[in-house]
Amino acid sequence: MKVLDEDTGVTIVENLKPAYSFTKRLKGLMFDKRMQPQSGVHIKPCTSVHTFFMKFPIDIIYVDKEMKVVGLEQSLEPGKIGKRFKNVHSVIELEVGRILDLGITVGQTIKIQQ
Known part of the structure; x- marks a missing residue:
């Protein structure tokens, strides 16, 4: 699965892992040594x-x-709690620096592609 900017088609994430079950949501990236x-x-x-x-x-x-x-x-550091935002339904965790590198902004629409 991929994550794309819906307007430009720019790839935000090339290899997206779904975490939709309780167990996968709970584990997330815990205990991984690094993010690919x-x-x-x-x-x-x-x-x-x-x-x-x-x-x-x-x-x-x-x-x-x-x-x-x-x-x-x-750049949410290990051992921290993330911010709270209104109307959040899901989150995408990605490698540090990706938001800045791609200029991702509040208000843009993304899509997940199989």
């Missing part, structure tokens, strides 16, 4: 995140039911 380049995790449903038991910082895209970006968090 161009990879990410889509956690759904999910309204907030934490980085307990993680070994590396991550960027987080918070989206609503229509996949519109409603919040962003850059």
Whole structure:
């Protein structure tokens, strides 16, 4: 699966892992040694995140039911609790620096492609 900017078609995440079951949502990226380049995790449903038991910082895209970006968090360090945003339905965790590198902004719409 991939994550794309719906307007430009730019690839945000090349290798997206779904985390839709309770077990996969609970585990997320915990205990992984690092995040692979161009990879990410889509956690759904999910309204907030934490980085307990993680070994590396991550960027987080918070989206609503229509996949519109409603919040962003850059470089959330291990052992922290993420911000809270209104209308969040799911989150995409991705490698640190990706939000800044791609200029992802609140209000843009993304899509997940199989």
